[in-house]
Amino acid sequence: MVSGLINENPTVYERKERRVRTDSTNSDEFSVEPIDQLEIFDHIRDIRDPEHPYSLEQLKVLTEDSVEVDDLKSYVRVTFTPTVEHCSMATIIGLSVRVKLMRSLPPRYKIDIRVAPGSHATEAALNKQLNDKERVAAALENPNLVEMVDECLSPSFE
Template identity: 75%
Template sequence: MVVGLINANPVVYERKERPARNDVVTDDEFAVEPIDQQEIFDHVRDIKDPEHPYSLEQLKVISEDAIEVDDVHSHVTITFTPTVEHCSMATVIGLCLRVKLMRCLPSRFKVDIRVAPGTHATEAAVNKQLNDKERVAAALENPNLLGMVDECLASTDD
């Protein structure tokens, strides 16, 4: 954990238990099941918060309802809610979401990551940073930042 926590006592919610998905397997090697909201949520729900030993789901930073998927147009939008308005880890959380989806979704998908409107003091700046290819690439070249992202994603790797 980080020393000098921004939100030292976050509200922790119970993790929702769900039955495992039964993916359909077909004889047609080209048949692909569409990617849906539940599948995206299953990929990101267990990402660890950078400051706390809880998942983004447990802190209600991410929820299934905050995910939009358009499989036909290969587009995913995730809207997350930081636990406090001045969360200094908002860009790290968004970067974790982006990297997780980069690693698990087909490359055809365009992913937009956003802070929920009105939930962060610098919402526009965070959104701009998280959706700019050059800024994301530069962030991922920073070994310290990449190490932090990898630590947050460690429990989600299949």
Template identity: 75%
Template structure:
């Protein structure tokens, strides 16, 4: 067992078999996808193509998860890299699932904070690692 993890034994769910699959994003702490941990589900992704708007509501595995900001940033970067630039991306923590929900929502949706975070090469390296498809 790897020691020093914040959540050493998360609940792991089976990947669902469906025609439309949520892109896998690796959890920053475990070699599991956010989908496997049910941090992000198909139901938590809303797309309004007419209004060019995407909203993802994610549920951290613990209400004091220190990785929640990084998870939100990974989701945002994945969408930024995958969608045409016309889309407005809104990332939210599910209501009542994190003790600093309001601060997290503000931070991961603030363009200037996101831009500053993405100027940090160490942070970009961590995000890129979470977005690699070869974690299974």
């Protein structure tokens, strides 16, 4: 564990049971189900917190309600809530969510990652940083940041 944690004893919540998505495709014709809130949440719910051995869902950094999807406009917004107002890992959390969605969604989707209003001391700066293509690209060229993101995205074996 990292020493000097910002939030040494976070509140940990129960995971929600995964819901089974029904596939309504007809075998006689090709149809593509629209991407919805539940599907996006299923992609990001198991991202691990950079400082704790818990998922972002368990810490309520992400909830199903924090995901907005407009499949027709190819738009996804995820709003996350850091556990403390001065979370030093908020950038890594947002970058991890962005990378997971970039790897999971078709490239036609515009991904918007936001910090919940009033949940972080530098909310405006974080929102700008997490949605600036050049800054994201530069961050993903930094081996240390990529290693941290990959660690957050690696599967847990609980």
